[in-house]
Amino acid sequence: MSEKNIQDYIKQEISDSEVLLFMKGTPVFPQCGFSSTVVQILTQVGVKYKSIDVLSDNEIRQGIKEFSDWPTIPQLYIKGEFVGGCDIITEMYQSGELNTFLESKGIELQKPSI
Secondary structure: OOHHHHHHHHHHHHHHOOEEEEEOEOOOOEOOHHHHHHHHHHHHHOEOOEEEEHHHOHHHHHHHHHHHOOOOOOEEEEOOEEEEOHHHHHHHHHHOHHHHHHHHOOOOEOOOOO
8 A cells, every 4th residue: 555545544444433543453452561551441431442453554553653643552543533542541541531531522431231
């Protein structure tokens, strides 16, 4: 894929998904601690999301860094907006801001069953 095509692909994926996580590995088998942390937070919050494994395609891995102008993975997008990486998501989760932000964007949260 050309650089323009990869950027178009990333833009399309972000606009097609309410909540999208670019990560290393998959939610079931994260390949780095930071990706694992964000997966755990999203699971705890109860938000449905799509993930894209940047390790499966080097062009996507590099392309998302250029797209967001953010050097690290994971990267979380909500309703087309770049929210941040592991540190930002962790801080937002701990302060309760993440739930508030998701609800303000109209994202439905599933209550965990006990």
